Amino acid sequence: MNFFERLRGERPSAQTAKDRLQLVLVHDRADLPPGKLEALKDDLIATLSRHIEIDVRKVNISLTQDRHQQRLVADIPLAPSRARRRGAG
Amino acid sequence: MTARIATITSGKGGVGKTTATANLGVALASAGFRVVCIDGDIGLRNLDVVMGLENRIVYDLVDIIEGRCKLRQALIKDKRLSDLYLIPAAQTRDKTAVSPQDMIRVVKDLKPDFDWVLIDSPAGIERGFRNAVAPADLVLIVTNPEVSAVRDADRIIGLVEAEEKGPPKLIVNRVKPEMVKRGDMLSTGDILDVLAIELIGVVPEDEIVTVATNQGSPAALDPRSRAGKAFREIARRMNGEDVPFESLESKDGFFGRISRMVRPGGA
Secondary structure, three states: OOHHHHHOOOOOHHHHHHHHHHHHHHHHHHOOOHHHHHHHHHHHHHHHHOOOOEOHHHOEEEEEEEOOEEEEEEEOOEOHHHHHHHHHO | OOOEEEEEEOOOOOOOHHHHHHHHHHHHHHOOOOEEEEEOOOOOOOHHHHHOOHHHOOOOHHHHHOOOOOHHHHOEEOOOOOOEEEEOOOOOOOHHHOOHHHHHHHHHHHHHHOOEEEEEOOOOOOHHHHHHHOOOOEEEEEEOOOHHHHHHHHHHHHHHHHOOOOOOEEEEEEEOHHHHHHOOOOOHHHHHHHHOOEEEEEEEOOHHHHHHHHHOOOHHHOOOOHHHHHHHHHHHHHOOOOOOOOOOOOOOOHHHHHHHHHOOOOO
């Protein structure tokens, strides 16, 4: 990567390598490949939807790692219509 | 004498395990230690050619294990260093000819006569790897600054920790400092960030290693070789010496200097 590439704000390929590595290692260490995580997400949505209305498109499930602790992080926004109804009621 | 046992492993093939084993053997023996290198790659014998001893082989590791020769008969003395020996792998057998218990037994018999036993592990995580790691009290993991090699190193670290071998140490091999400076190769710092493991050496890419391998004379014997120097330093660290890490890849280009001016202590 040369001076001009940096000026244009291009990402060093080493940074891309590091990011990809970190992601793949999180999945390796948890023994939960991305495809399985997707299946888990679908199951989770199906289960939650039986109880509460959620904004399916914005659901975000991911694996994270800080030091030695692996974490499954789920961000599940509720459906906007329901939130409004509850607020109005 | 009671030898310490170091196994050199990696998971991924082609990262330089055999080269590292040969060079560490040479470096340790040059420093006055009695060393035996064992080729643990049964069926794909290679350490003999890297050490330049291929023409002296009569017996091999499997011959010892199956009782066809005495331990002493299978020890090949190095051409250049009087304190360096090799036990070659069998070429016509496979990994199942050896068990972890066999390795532990052979190493136990070698222990009284040596300061260091170095075991060159085969690639992979199966039987051959388990054989190589079984007798180890120090595991050195070799990786390259590449996504695939670092990923495999992480897997190996997990397996070694599960075997309760104590924390393994990392050798980053074939680093190209110019590419690291340009931001086109993972730096040693990047690798340590993701692996969380103690570093024992950083070996630069060095054409002398290729020439040395062609000639069967490990680069650690060549005072001009940068890789050879790195291996000699690793050998000193293996013996508990505190050898500072030379920065091969400091970002001391134009941008390094600029960012330090802007942000003292940074870069």
